[in-house]
Amino acid sequence: xxxxxxxxxxxxxxxxxxxxxxxxxxxxxxxxxxxxxxxxxxxxxxxxxxxxxxxxxxxxxxxxxxxxxxxxxxxxxxxxxxxxxxxxxxxxxxxxxxxxxxxxxxxxxxxxxxxxxxxxxxxxxxxxxxxxxxxxxxxxxxxxxxxxxxxxxxxxxxxxxxxxxxxxxxxxxxxxxxxxxxxxxxxxxxxxxxxxxxxxxxxxxxxxxxxxxxxxxxxxxxxxxxxxxxxxxxxxxxxxxxxxxxxxxxxxxxxxxxxxxxxxxxxxxxxxxxxxxxxxxxxxxxxxxxxxxxxxxxxxxx
Amino acid sequence: xxxxxxxxxxxxxxxxxxxxxxxxxxxxxxxxxxxxxxxxxxxxxxxxxxxxxxxxxxxxxxxxxxxxxxxxxxxxxxxxxxxxxxxxxxxxxxxxxxxxxxxxxxxxxxxxxxxxxxxxxxxxxxxxxxxxxxxxxxxxxxxxxxxxxxxxxxxxxxxxxxxxxxxxxxxxxxxxxxxxxxxxxxxxxxxxxxxxxxxxxxxxxxxxxxxxxxxxxxxxxxxxxxxxxxxxxxxxxxxxxxxxxxxxxxxxxxxxxxxxxxxxxxxxxxxxxxxxxxxxxxxxxxxxxxxxxxxxxxxxxx
Numbered sequence: 001x002x003x004x005x006x007x008x009x010x011x012x013x014x015x016x017x018x019x020x021x022x023x024x025x026x027x028x029x030x031x032x033x034x035x036x037x038x039x040x041x042x043x044x045x046x047x048x049x050x051x052x053x054x055x056x057x058x059x060x061x062x063x064x065x066x067x068x069x070x071x072x073x074x075x076x077x078x079x080x081x082x083x084x085x086x087x088x089x090x091x092x093x094x095x096x097x098x099x100x101x102x103x104x105x106x107x108x109x110x111x112x113x114x115x116x117x118x119x120x121x122x123x124x125x126x127x128x129x130x131x132x133x134x135x136x137x138x139x140x141x142x143x144x145x146x147x148x149x150x151x152x153x154x155x156x157x158x159x160x161x162x163x164x165x166x167x168x169x170x171x172x173x174x175x176x177x178x179x180x181x182x183x184x185x186x187x188x189x190x191x192x193x194x195x196x197x198x199x200x201x202x203x204x205x206x207x208x209x210x211x212x213x214x215x216x217x218x219x220x221x222x223x224x225x226x227x228x229x230x231x232x233x234x235x236x237x238x239x240x241x242x243x244x245x246x247x248x249x250x251x252x253x254x255x256x257x258x259x260x261x262x263x264x265x266x267x268x269x270x271x272x273x274x275x276x277x278x279x280x281x282x283x284x285x286x287x288x289x290x291x292x293x294x295x296x297x298x299x300x301x302x
Numbered sequence: 303x304x305x306x307x308x309x310x311x312x313x314x315x316x317x318x319x320x321x322x323x324x325x326x327x328x329x330x331x332x333x334x335x336x337x338x339x340x341x342x343x344x345x346x347x348x349x350x351x352x353x354x355x356x357x358x359x360x361x362x363x364x365x366x367x368x369x370x371x372x373x374x375x376x377x378x379x380x381x382x383x384x385x386x387x388x389x390x391x392x393x394x395x396x397x398x399x400x401x402x403x404x405x406x407x408x409x410x411x412x413x414x415x416x417x418x419x420x421x422x423x424x425x426x427x428x429x430x431x432x433x434x435x436x437x438x439x440x441x442x443x444x445x446x447x448x449x450x451x452x453x454x455x456x457x458x459x460x461x462x463x464x465x466x467x468x469x470x471x472x473x474x475x476x477x478x479x480x481x482x483x484x485x486x487x488x489x490x491x492x493x494x495x496x497x498x499x500x501x502x503x504x505x506x507x508x509x510x511x512x513x514x515x516x517x518x519x520x521x522x523x524x525x526x527x528x529x530x531x532x533x534x535x536x537x538x539x540x541x542x543x544x545x546x547x548x549x550x551x552x553x554x555x556x557x558x559x560x561x562x563x564x565x566x567x568x569x570x571x572x573x574x575x576x577x578x579x580x581x582x583x584x585x586x587x588x589x590x591x592x593x594x595x596x597x598x599x600x601x602x603x604x
Binding site: 011012013014015018019037038040041044045060061062063064066067068070071074075078079096099100102103104105106138139 | 313314315316317320321339340342343346347362363364365366368369370372373376377380381398401402404405406407408440441
């Protein structure tokens with residue numbers, strides 16, 4: 001998997017940071033986490049093709065998280081897309097999507113499916129499970145986890161050979177869970193593979209004040225992408241507007257036991273982000289701060 | 303006056319050209335001609351402040367001309383704007399504006415006034431007259447002229463002195479059309495000024511096939527900004543989609559007797575625009591082709 005940060009700012013765009021959007025690429029397919037104005041143009045500077053986007057997950061309905069959707073959909077239509085696009089978000093997403101695609105005359109060439117999600121709701125998306133959690137913002141907001149389904153354990157090739165399994169298609173059948181008969185003996189998958197491995201898990205907080213539901217959702221995640229609108233000295237302002245400081249984001253990451261924290265949704269007031277990052281690293285060392293167009297492979301130590 | 307080109311492309315953004323928007327600056331006030339997605343961010347790279355925008359003139363309701371409006375208005379609100387914003391466009395503009403400002407939760411801090419215009423309608427805007435003309439596109443579309451009201455003629459200072467008018471406030475009163483009495487004699491404005499001078503006139507075609515109403519609207523204009531989506535060899539395609547070639551735009555400029563033609567709304571297919579420009583210049587020499595962030599003073603020979 002790979003994360004590509006398309007917009008890492010908050011509220012309104014600056015020269016350095018566009019408003020919120022992150023692409024999560026998985027096996028050639030792309031899930032977009034929010035889609036602020038200008039997202040389709042940001043993508044031109046990355047390896048992400050907008051035609052590969054299968055799903056958009058909306059955290060909440062503030063403009064800096066959704067106003068790129070109409071233009072993106074209209075460009076997809078101009079490019080002749082036929083594959084349906086799936087948009088999920090908080091309560092009211094069906095009406096919001098209806099409105100977003102009703103602006104401007106354009107010829108729809110594909111279906112836009114929409115779904116409102118509530119705390120705990122999941123979507124089965126191929127090899128992924130998407131899970132929503134309610135968070136604390138000034139409007140109904142969701143965090144999302146995107147997690148690979150459990151992968152079967154490592155295949156013990158030598159063990160299979162010692163049991164007399166011939167190299168070739170029988171190996172694949174065993175890996176897929178089928179039983180293979182060798183000299184009249186049934187060989188099962190669990191005899192030749194290790195224990196099931198956990199899938200990669202990525203969690204995105206959206207806009208939120210520090211909140212237990214993000215800790216719960218992010219338990220053991222490979223990557224937590226958490227908003228850090230403000231530096232530590234602005235905790236009061238963060239509370240007032242339903243946002244987090246970078247220190248608070250780091251505490252969430254620590255409590256959730258994630259492998260890596262990425263800070264995003266940085267207020268336009270910060271030209272220098274050294275303080276935000278160093279404050280967070282003092283709490284949780286494995287932290288980085290997102291920049292527009294940053295690419296981040298997951299697992300990141302691959 | 304000054305034109306600043308914020309987006310000179312058509313349909314969808316490219317790295318080089320954002321979608322349509324042009325700022326017309328006049329005495330510190332800004333009129334925006336269309337407002338495609340990403341316009342507010344483009345503005346950050348120019349001397350134009352979005353808080354100075356008093357009016358947006360929409361040519362038509364295709365996404366690449368209007369999808370920057372919601373984000374722009376929400377950023378204005380976040381910046382605490384109180385001054386009303388005026389949006390004019392083709393039939394249905396009131397409903398369209400209503401829809402554009404209903405997307406996303408945000409706190410409105412100022413009034414957005416909207417107005418549908420038809421062929422021949424005018425707006426009295428301070429020292430300017432804005433006039434709309436119906437053009438030929440695949441949807442209802444308008445061209446606009448923005449013209450200074452007639453300016454009084456040049457003030458003949460020496461003549462006033464020779465008539466005994468004392469230097470100082472009396473000069474200003476004469477220039478404003480008041481009568482000044484000197485030694486019992488009434489002095490009128492026309493005795494000390496030349497003939498009224500024509501105001502500067504700028505015309506914007508919006509999206510259109512070649513059309514007589516643009517020629518009529520642009521008669522004698524200082525600058526005609528005309529769409530040139532295609533090069534001459536694509537005339538068939540231009541006709542099909544209600545657009546113009548650069549040659550057709552140049553013919554319009556020639557027939558209207560304008561001083562200068564600026565080509566814009568260039569199709570994303572053209573990385574090299576030499577052909578578009580040279581074809582147009584062969585018909586009308588005083589032509590240039592707009593690039594994003596280009597600034598153009600009017601009158602341009604000042």
